[in-house]
Amino acid sequence: MAKGTGAQKLEMPSAESIAASAQEVAKGGMPPVDKWNPPFCGDLDMRIARDGTWFYLGTPIGRAGLVKLFSSIIRKDGDDYFLVTPVEKVGIIVDDAPFVALDFDAVGEGDAQKLRFETHVGDRFIAGPDNPIRVAYDDEGEPSPYVLVRRNLEALIDRKSFYRLVDLGTHHDGWFGVWSGGAFFPIIRSEALEE
Secondary structure (H helix, E strand, C coil): CECCCCCCCCCCCCCCHHHHHHHHHHCCCCCHHHHCCCCCCEEEEEEECCCCCECCCCCCCHHHHHHHHHHEEEECCCEEEEEEEEEEEEEECCCCCCEEEEEEEEEHHHHHCEEEECCCCCCCCECCCCCEEEECCCCCEEEEEEEEEECCCCEEEEEHHHHHHHCCCEEEEEEEEEEECCEEEEEEHHHHHHH
């Protein structure tokens, strides 16, 4: 049980109570979790693995509908992730990114190209200025590509999709990258490809 301010004690909600609250607010579309400021109720034993699998109490959540529901109320504040409803806020662990981009469609060519991504929970969006693609590199130089899904929540682009992005890549202003939605997203410096 997490302690509230003063003498007030807040009950630690369960995944079931969070799901029930989320179901109520999700009826009208994507809940405005960034506008809610409920009290922090503590950390829930919930984790999102790098491959997008959600775990509760160490067990994978097998119901896709429940995962999709939870994914609609996730929020990132600083480096921390929370499930947020109008009345409660609980911390969860995210190993890498809360979403995984499993596929994309490319329409058009060159700087008129549009890349429409889909995540493992059904989010669909076009990469562009509002949904930028970025590539981070670890100490060994291995890339981890991401695309912004909504607010400040990213999806890790899965390996097969990243290889497809590279196949669509072109050089622009000293960088190798991809165009989408009128924006160029660098993947690696052009000179690094020549080494």
